[in-house]
Structure formats: C-alpha cells, structure tokens
Amino acid sequence: MAKTALVTGATSGFGREFCRLFAHDGHHLVMVSRDRNALEKVQNEIFKNFSVKVHSVAVDLGHPDAAKEVFSAVQAKGLEVDFLVNNAGISEHGLFHENEWEKDLHMMQLNMVSLVHLTKLFLPPMLKKKEGKILNLASIASLMPNPEMAIYAATKAFVLSFTESMANELKDTGVTITALLPGGSDTELFDRAPLGDTRLYKNTSLDDASEVVKDGYEAMMSGTRRKVSGTQNKIQAAMSKVIPDQLLAAGIRYFMEEKSKK
Numbered sequence: 001m002a003k004t005a006l007v008t009g010a011t012s013g014f015g016r017e018f019c020r021l022f023a024h025d026g027h028h029l030v031m032v033s034r035d036r037n038a039l040e041k042v043q044n045e046i047f048k049n050f051s052v053k054v055h056s057v058a059v060d061l062g063h064p065d066a067a068k069e070v071f072s073a074v075q076a077k078g079l080e081v082d083f084l085v086n087n088a089g090i091s092e093h094g095l096f097h098e099n100e101w102e103k104d105l106h107m108m109q110l111n112m113v114s115l116v117h118l119t120k121l122f123l124p125p126m127l128k129k130k131e132g133k134i135l136n137l138a139s140i141a142s143l144m145p146n147p148e149m150a151i152y153a154a155t156k157a158f159v160l161s162f163t164e165s166m167a168n169e170l171k172d173t174g175v176t177i178t179a180l181l182p183g184g185s186d187t188e189l190f191d192r193a194p195l196g197d198t199r200l201y202k203n204t205s206l207d208d209a210s211e212v213v214k215d216g217y218e219a220m221m222s223g224t225r226r227k228v229s230g231t232q233n234k235i236q237a238a239m240s241k242v243i244p245d246q247l248l249a250a251g252i253r254y255f256m257e258e259k260s261k262k
C-alpha cells in the first residue's frame, strides 16, 4: 500500500536520491528544502517517471520555527507521514575561532535542533498508529574528532547519540529509528562547505551518493539501528574504536588542511 515519506533536503545529493527510491516503491512524497525552483525541478522529474503524489514545502530549517511550519503544512494537506527522513544538513571548513558564529548557529539549528523538533512533532502520530520509520543522517564524523570541521562533527555525534537512545525508547512500539553514517560522498555538500581544496577532497575517492542512499533506505526499511555505508567507512569505524582520539584527530587534521599546505 502506498505510504507517505517526508524527506528534508530533497533537492540535491542524498535527499534527491531518497525521493527517487521512495517514488520507485510507489510512496507519495513531501519534499522539504529552501529553494522553490529546485523543489519544482525534482517534483517534475518524479512526476515524469513515477505515479505518486508529490508535495513540497519551501522552508529554511535553519530557522527555529521551521519544523512547526513543516508540520502545520503537512496537517493542512491532510497527510500522514509514515517515513521521516531527516536528511537536510550543511557542513563547514575551517578553524573554529575563525568561523562566523552566525554560520555555526545556523548549522547547529539545521543539523540538530530542526531534526529533533521534526522527530518530536511527527513521532506521536506514528506511535498512535504503532507504525512508522525515521531515518537520521549522521556521518562517519559522528565517531571521531574532526578538526577544521569541529561543529559539524559535533552535530553529527549528537545525531548518532540521539538516534541510538531513541532506538531503545522505541523498542516494541512499531516505530523504528535508524542512523545512517556515510563517509565522504559525491554530493553538493563539499562545494557548499567549501571543502574542495582539502586533501580529503583531492586525495580520496568520494562514495557514490546513490549507493549510500540504497544502504540507508534498506537499513531504514529493516529497522536497523545504525548503518555505516561502504567498506572503507566500515574499516574507519572499526579503527576509530582502537586508535586513540588524539592520533585520530591529528590524522584527520592532515586531510582537512588545504592541499597546497606543506
């Protein structure tokens, strides 16, 4: 039976791939992002290829009232959300003391607060139905210190911790929650940060976004608590458990620096 999926950050990267997968499986969509034109473009692409209903909400999830706005828009359309994908997020690059506070705050609001607020609003109807699935975008950066991306990594550690605690709270309720931990992947995130000049970007190969999303989608559907996507990232996750944090931080700092640095 067709269900409804709400995907934040639906207009590029992982979010757009999630929309394609849900639509492929016959599920209706509520797409959330800031850019109306970009939403329309993805909406048209989905209409062309799949027979599902697509709604969109243009909102800045970096704003404190945004989650409420999304919830009200969904209620006004008389929709029930069966799958919530908290995907929208931004990254950063640079030393903490050099980065602008307003940008840090916006990132924390988007990556953490709106994600939690959306979960707070959409979870009760799921619990009432004893059915529903939530997927939160964490990162391999959730597992280790990440110099020159300090706040980003902290937001992703928050997402992982929140999701795993919630997975326990939701046991036997019929609702599941999953954290997806991708590594560096080929989306627009790197250009937006910008991370294009880092050794990370120049010296390592980025994962294919559609493969990452396939992993996340399957993990969500099977109710898996935590999914690290990709073999290389699984090795990194295992190493993060045995390598001291200081050493990890030094290694990551090297990759986060600009390639032109000696």
Ligand SMILES: NC(=O)c1ccc[n+]([C@@H]2O[C@H](COP(=O)([O-])OP(=O)(O)OC[C@H]3O[C@@H](n4cnc5c(N)ncnc54)[C@H](OP(=O)(O)O)[C@@H]3O)[C@@H](O)[C@H]2O)c1
Binding pocket: 008, 009, 010, 011, 012, 013, 014, 015, 032, 033, 034, 035, 038, 059, 060, 061, 062, 063, 087, 088, 089, 090, 091, 110, 137, 138, 139, 140, 181, 182, 183, 184, 185, 186, 187, 188, 189, 190, 192
């Ligand atoms: N790519 C990676 O290497 C990687 C690795 C680990 C985890 N992740 C996580 O994966 C998630 C998706 O990132 P991505 O790589 O797919 O990035 P992306 O290609 O840059 O896509 C980000 C999406 O979020 C939306 N967005 C950005 N700021 C927003 C805001 N303030 N309000 C509402 N929507 C906003 C963007 O649309 P608008 O600009 O139109 O709003 C876009 O649709 C993020 O949470 C990221 O941290 C990415």
